Amino acid sequence: MLKFRSILSKSKSKSKFSTALLPPTLTSSQSLHTNTITDASSSSPRTCQHAFPFPKPPPNSRVPTASRSFCTASDRDSIEYDVVIVGAGPAGLSAAIRLKQMCRENNADLSVCVVEKGAEVGAHILSGNVFEPRALNELLPQWKEQEAPITTPVSSDKFWLLTKSRAISLPSPFNNKGNYVISLSQLVRWLGAKAEELGVEIYPGFAASEILYDTNSNVIGIGTNDMGISKDGSKKENFQRGVEVKGRITLLAEGCRGSLSEKIMKKYNLREKGGAEHQTYALGIKEVWEIDEEKHQPGAVIHTLGWPLDRKTYGGSFLYHMTDKQISIGLVVALNYQNPYMNIYEEFQKLKHHPAIKPFLKGGTVIQYGARTLNEGGFQSIPYPVFPGGAIIGCSAGFLNVPKIKGTHTAMKSGMVAAEVTFGALNEGLDMDRYWDALRNSWIWEELYKSRNYRPAFEYGLIPGLAISGLEHYILKGRHPFTLKHGKPDHEATNAAQLHSPIQYPKADGVLSFDVPTSLHRSNTNHEHDQPPHLRLKDPKIPELVNLPVYAAPESRYCPARVYEYVADEKNQPKLQINAQNCLHCKACDIKDPKQNIEWTVPEGGGGPGYSVM
Numbered sequence: 001m002l003k004f005r006s007i008l009s010k011s012k013s014k015s016k017f018s019t020a021l022l023p024p025t026l027t028s029s030q031s032l033h034t035n036t037i038t039d040a041s042s043s044s045p046r047t048c049q050h051a052f053p054f055p056k057p058p059p060n061s062r063v064p065t066a067s068r069s070f071c072t073a074s075d076r077d078s079i080e081y082d083v084v085i086v087g088a089g090p091a092g093l094s095a096a097i098r099l100k101q102m103c104r105e106n107n108a109d110l111s112v113c114v115v116e117k118g119a120e121v122g123a124h125i126l127s128g129n130v131f132e133p134r135a136l137n138e139l140l141p142q143w144k145e146q147e148a149p150i151t152t153p154v155s156s157d158k159f160w161l162l163t164k165s166r167a168i169s170l171p172s173p174f175n176n177k178g179n180y181v182i183s184l185s186q187l188v189r190w191l192g193a194k195a196e197e198l199g200v201e202i203y204p205g206f207a208a209s210e211i212l213y214d215t216n217s218n219v220i221g222i223g224t225n226d227m228g229i230s231k232d233g234s235k236k237e238n239f240q241r242g243v244e245v246k247g248r249i250t251l252l253a254e255g256c257r258g259s260l261s262e263k264i265m266k267k268y269n270l271r272e273k274g275g276a277e278h279q280t281y282a283l284g285i286k287e288v289w290e291i292d293e294e295k296h297q298p299g300a301v302i303h304t305l306g307w308p309l310d311r312k313t314y315g316g317s318f319l320y321h322m323t324d325k326q327i328s329i330g331l332v333v334a335l336n337y338q339n340p341y342m343n344i345y346e347e348f349q350k351l352k353h354h355p356a357i358k359p360f361l362k363g364g365t366v367i368q369y370g371a372r373t374l375n376e377g378g379f380q381s382i383p384y385p386v387f388p389g390g391a392i393i394g395c396s397a398g399f400l401n402v403p404k405i406k407g408t409h410t411a412m413k414s415g416m417v418a419a420e421v422t423f424g425a426l427n428e429g430l431d432m433d434r435y436w437d438a439l440r441n442s443w444i445w446e447e448l449y450k451s452r453n454y455r456p457a458f459e460y461g462l463i464p465g466l467a468i469s470g471l472e473h474y475i476l477k478g479r480h481p482f483t484l485k486h487g488k489p490d491h492e493a494t495n496a497a498q499l500h501s502p503i504q505y506p507k508a509d510g511v512l513s514f515d516v517p518t519s520l521h522r523s524n525t526n527h528e529h530d531q532p533p534h535l536r537l538k539d540p541k542i543p544e545l546v547n548l549p550v551y552a553a554p555e556s557r558y559c560p561a562r563v564y565e566y567v568a569d570e571k572n573q574p575k576l577q578i579n580a581q582n583c584l585h586c587k588a589c590d591i592k593d594p595k596q597n598i599e600w601t602v603p604e605g606g607g608g609p610g611y612s613v614m
């Protein structure tokens, strides 16, 4: 039996525990029970009574209790695990599963906790998704027998260049043979159940709002935000202090533009340390439709480039036939677009009226709407992913393969690789820096290296981009001696409005195209209204002094939820109003604001979209 250093021996707190830190979603009858913990570092046994903050693990689970402890620090409660994972997406859950598998394989025990800001696992997951099962085959090879929601193999693969009225067929570069059309939010729910079966503790409805450090600046876990604070900062009746969730190792799996991951990268200069360029991003807007059965071709995959985007703007659309007469349709647009008048939401509405797209949708109904950013920096933008006390995994670090438009398999694999390194670190005292080497020896690196010049090639425009990327894809296959650089960071790419003319978008017809409030309703977005704003302006004057006069208020267009609106104040002057309760957590504002003045922070846990088929 392998031995682990008990985390109890690290606890400095000698206070008597007497706490009830129930999340608002739980009742005390669901979760109250008492434990006795002996502090090994203390000369006298420490006895504490406390309430489990979260539901009890299932009776047949292998949830370890030996190395998990609960205590009340000076002003808030603290729970300790061996490994704390932030984010129950493909990366975080794959890491959790792999850790528990390694425990089984080595007859060892590690306590693993996953905190998730969505009200339930999968609620904040939005993806395409054509799924490449490579990582899942390695992680859970019996996934078919275990009824994973992966049932629709890709049956056809088309690639069109759209003009305003035509769809010109191009050879498909995607090679989706052996891949599946899925809903990632459903796959993630299934992964969550698999993780729980292995003894992972998952806590949806808990947003990690801060990183915890020890006195030597080592990361020792995360803090969740306080609940029940009103807009003006006063405590409401339902006030509950956040909790400290401490881990010997912390893995950040927050997905694209993770709020804590970005802070960690800055604090430890991880981009510089990894020799990485800045990250580049795109915003994806998506709907799931139910369409007529006779038009539905399960597994059919279509990607497009060109219209409705201009030739300087990189992006394209996808249309995937899922199961149950559902299709997922979306538009992905690189956030380094120049024209501040562009409105990605409206471009997506236009797309649905294209003569080659419209026939699929006619007679159908929209089931869900949502939006999320994705990384496009690829190989050039991977930061050094290790920091003192933990590591960054999945799209928070940026492993998406742009020419494939796939990041699920690489996110999962990075989580698995990090889990193996974490196991070695906790068990044998090995260095977490081994994660960097392990990544570079994994197939993730090989994939991303080969495809590194695809995205930057489109900096030269659509046609040169197609030519260079075609040469790369079919002939050079990544053996090119040089690596192209990315252009300007996305926020710097926006031109002053005077260089462009306003764009008039057609009015929504309510059949194929819809206004934002209608779409928002379909995203099931819900936030407690009376809470401090989670979208913070570093300088409250910038919107009226810079964004409006220089850039014609781009935030009122790039936000797919119309969170930012300029309204007249009492002096009839335009003033930015932030409708934070509409936020879809896509993170586009954090990326695209020209002065980087908007900071996206986590709202109260459980708020945000409620995706079920995205």
Ligand SMILES: Cc1cc2nc3c(=O)[nH]c(=O)nc-3n(C[C@H](O)[C@H](O)[C@H](O)COP(=O)(O)OP(=O)(O)OC[C@H]3O[C@@H](n4cnc5c(N)ncnc54)[C@H](O)[C@@H]3O)c2cc1C
Pocket (backbone or CB within 6 Å): 086, 087, 088, 089, 090, 091, 092, 115, 116, 117, 118, 122, 124, 125, 126, 127, 128, 129, 130, 131, 132, 184, 206, 207, 208, 209, 253, 254, 255, 256, 258, 259, 260, 283, 284, 285, 286, 330, 332, 372, 373, 374, 393, 394, 395, 396, 400, 405, 406, 407, 408, 409, 411, 602
């Ligand atoms: C429009 C679009 C289309 C795509 N198409 C495809 C495709 O066809 N195939 C493919 O393979 N990939 C596709 N991708 C990429 C794929 O979705 C991502 O690569 C993948 O989801 C990354 O997984 P992740 O676990 O790193 O992050 P995510 O899936 O983003 O999961 C992160 C999780 O962490 C949670 N979280 C974040 N911050 C916190 C916090 N502070 N506290 C608590 N919880 C937190 C989030 O709520 C979320 O549940 C697409 C992406 C988009 C946006």
Ligand code: SF4
Pocket (backbone or CB within 6 Å): 535, 558, 559, 560, 561, 562, 563, 582, 583, 584, 585, 586, 587, 588, 589, 590, 600
């Ligand atoms: S406020 Fe920001 S994160 Fe929220 S939906 Fe709008 S652009 Fe996305």
